[in-house]
Each structure stands twice: as C-alpha cells, then as structure tokens.
Amino acid sequence: MSELRNKELYPSGQLKIDWVRAHMPLLNGLEKDFSKTKPFKGLKIALSVHMEAKTAYLCQVLAAGGAEMYATGCNPLSTQDDVAAALDRSGINVFALHGATPEEYEHCLRKVLEIGPNIIIDDGGDLVNLMHTEFRDLIPGVIGGCEETTTGIMRLRRLDAARQLEFPMVLVNDAQCKHFFDNRYGTGQSVWNGINRTTNLIVAGKTVVVAGYGWCGKGVCMRAKGLGAKVIVTEIDPVKAIEAVMDGFQVMPMADAAPLGDLFITVTGCDDVITAAHFSRMKDGAILCNAGHFDCEVDVAWLETSAIKKGPARENIMSYTLEGGKTVYVLAEGRLVNLAAGDGHPAEIMDMSFAIQALSAKYLAEHREEKRRKGDMLLVVPEEIDKDVAFRKLAAWGIGIDTLTEKQRLYLYGK
Numbered sequence: 001m002s003e004l005r006n007k008e009l010y011p012s013g014q015l016k017i018d019w020v021r022a023h024m025p026l027l028n029g030l031e032k033d034f035s036k037t038k039p040f041k042g043l044k045i046a047l048s049v050h051m052e053a054k055t056a057y058l059c060q061v062l063a064a065g066g067a068e069m070y071a072t073g074c075n076p077l078s079t080q081d082d083v084a085a086a087l088d089r090s091g092i093n094v095f096a097l098h099g100a101t102p103e104e105y106e107h108c109l110r111k112v113l114e115i116g117p118n119i120i121i122d123d124g125g126d127l128v129n130l131m132h133t134e135f136r137d138l139i140p141g142v143i144g145g146c147e148e149t150t151t152g153i154m155r156l157r158r159l160d161a162a163r164q165l166e167f168p169m170v171l172v173n174d175a176q177c178k179h180f181f182d183n184r185y186g187t188g189q190s191v192w193n194g195i196n197r198t199t200n201l202i203v204a205g206k207t208v209v210v211a212g213y214g215w216c217g218k219g220v221c222m223r224a225k226g227l228g229a230k231v232i233v234t235e236i237d238p239v240k241a242i243e244a245v246m247d248g249f250q251v252m253p254m255a256d257a258a259p260l261g262d263l264f265i266t267v268t269g270c271d272d273v274i275t276a277a278h279f280s281r282m283k284d285g286a287i288l289c290n291a292g293h294f295d296c297e298v299d300v301a302w303l304e305t306s307a308i309k310k311g312p313a314r315e316n317i318m319s320y321t322l323e324g325g326k327t328v329y330v331l332a333e334g335r336l337v338n339l340a341a342g343d344g345h346p347a348e349i350m351d352m353s354f355a356i357q358a359l360s361a362k363y364l365a366e367h368r369e370e371k372r373r374k375g376d377m378l379l380v381v382p383e384e385i386d387k388d389v390a391f392r393k394l395a396a397w398g399i400g401i402d403t404l405t406e407k408q409r410l411y412l413y414g415k
Helices: 007-021 025-037 053-064 081-089 102-113 126-133 136-141 150-161 176-199 215-226 238-246 300-306 347-366 368-374 383-397 406-413
Strands: 044-048 068-072 093-095 119-122 144-147 169-171 207-211 230-234 263-266 286-290 309-314 317-321 327-331
Touching: 007 053, 007 081, 007 347, 025 053, 025 347, 025 383, 044 053, 044 102, 044 126, 053 068, 053 081, 053 347, 068 102, 081 093, 093 102, 102 126, 119 126, 119 347, 126 136, 126 144, 126 150, 144 150, 144 347, 150 169, 169 347, 176 215, 176 263, 176 286, 176 327, 176 347, 176 383, 207 215, 215 230, 300 317, 300 327, 347 368, 347 383
Parallel strands: 044 068, 044 119, 068 093, 119 144, 144 169, 207 230, 207 263, 263 286, 286 327
Antiparallel strands: 309 317, 317 327
C-alpha cells in the first residue's frame, strides 16, 4: 500500500532508525508500556511529520500501542527516502517522497486521510486543513489530533476563531517540555548544523541577522553568539525586542539590518520577511536561509523570476545574481534549513517532544467521549503529561530532585 521512491533503500534507513532508537530512552519506555496496554487498539492514526528517523521511531512506538499507522511527511525536502523505505519494511503504511512536487506532496497527504483516521498527528497543519476542506465526510470518525509546531497552532487558532475547527486538537508545541527545549535548544543546534554542513564556511566574525525572537529565534541567536558571530535581531513585538536587547543583541528593522548582515535566518512563521526591498540593500555574497515551517519567509519566488542569472553554487545552495551584479545565496530553496539541509533536531530533544505527542494521543484516546461532549477544540497538554515527560528525562540522565515536605506544601498551597 505504501508509495515510496525506492523500497530497496531500507538498509541505510534502518541504520538511522536504530541509531535514534539507542538515543531516545523516553520513547523506549513508552514503547514497552504501550506494547502491554495497547492504548490505540482498533484506532487508525494519520501522521504528517518530517519523514526522518526520529519520526519513524515515533510511528513504530504508536504501532506498538495497537495503532494502525498511516504516515507521510510534512515537507517535500525533509523526507529521507531510505528512512521511508525502512519504515515501510517494518509494516507501517508510508506515503512519502523526497523532492515531491506540490501535486505529489498533496497526493501523499490525501492517501493518509482517505483511510478515515481516528487520530491525526500533524506538523504545520496541512492534514487538518485538508480534512476540513476535502474529507469533511470523514470528520465524524476523528477523535482529535495533536499539533507539533508553532505555525500549525497559528492555523488552528484561526480555524477555531472562525468556529470552523470540527474536532479537538492538543497544542503539543505549547507544552513546556516541547517549546522550552525543542524550539530553543533543538532549533538552535539543528539550524546551525544545517547551515554549517551546507556552506562549510566559518561563522565567527560574521554578522548574523535573525528575524524573530521567539523560542526558536532565541535558540538560533544563542548558538550564533556561541560560534562567535555578531548578532542582529529583527522583531515586530516590542517585548521580545527588549528581551533581545537585554540578552546582548542589537535590534533594528530588517531594512536597516539588510546592508549589515553576512547571513540571514528567518524564524518568524510569517511571510514576506525578506523581500525584494531587502535583497537590493544586501552585501554581495549575502547568504539567506529559513527556519520557519513554510517556505514563504524569504521571497525566493521573486529571486527566481527577477535574477539576471541563477544556478547551483553548491549542493543545496542556489546563487542569484541581481541587476547591478550583486549575488545572494539561498540555502535549501528557502525551506526549513535544519531539515531540508540536515537531519533535524537532535534525537535526545525529539525524544521529549515525541513523548509528549505519544502521551497526548493516548490522552485523546482515553478521553474521547468527554472531549467531544464538552466541545473543547483547542486543548492544552495536561500538566501531568508535561511533568511525566520531565521526570522521565531526568531519570534517563540519572538525576534526582527534591520533593516538597508536607509542611512545605501547606506553606505554599495551604492544603
């Protein structure tokens, strides 16, 4: 049933899955628990997350819990064909193609929805959007879903505000153990892994312009500073701008930063962050990349149609020469640089994020009637799940912490 580039690529994909399995102790523990309790028995789960090794292991953990799994990617360039082949070989239905055309990408999304899922695990909101537009007849069978990332949650909030969201969605990205660590430390490290392996250029001494100072932007700036860069932040939120200043970074509008930057990284979740007005002000040789979910933050479409010369400068780097002879470079077609030009977040970070995903899906399965009856559509991750994941992580590190005495509990809470 799977649709892949090449099923024979599975050996290298299996090695990747084996590697992350060895470094994801939280999912190891959940796999053992789920194998005994089967919380997803009789349920179909449709998943759209970056199709690489850590996602593959999450699929296997959910399948161990009794789920009938249907998996696809959430970005055409982040799919790893060998991992997709290995996941298929493990008995899971996979529809994912590296470098898929827009038509192929949407075809894969449709394939995981047309089976009539009970739970949706989404990254960016494409599955939920498609369910609400093309598969409305299947909505009554959906218990709910989980959304992985900031961009997807923004789309969910718009749907909910318009009273168009038809089933409950757990906002996984808003969990403390997700955005504190995945967005800050995971994005911070993986973005620079992608940039450094793609460009093979030094960071120290360069001026790095980071658009957006949310949790992801904080992580990117932190790592840039650690690598020896001078960092400029652009923001639209005055509070976040103050944070950036107090964290030791320059803050200015993008128009002012454009002539100063050697390397530009967008992390906003918005569109038209770097446009023609900025390209014309940049240094010759400026490098641009995006770490937001969709490829709309850097206006690559304008470069494609307006450059007087374009072509590959290096694997995963496109060169665009503008009127006047100035050249700018774009990494990974303006798509998520940490996944389109790398392997994504470190396994230990995704171990926490995917543990929250798995436990949130289990929560939906166990509370399906209650949540439908109450009509709650945007669900916060329960505090007990957040704390469970945190304690599991500390235990994996061999770290213990203090607990309140009864006297201290009474002092703080009065009960």
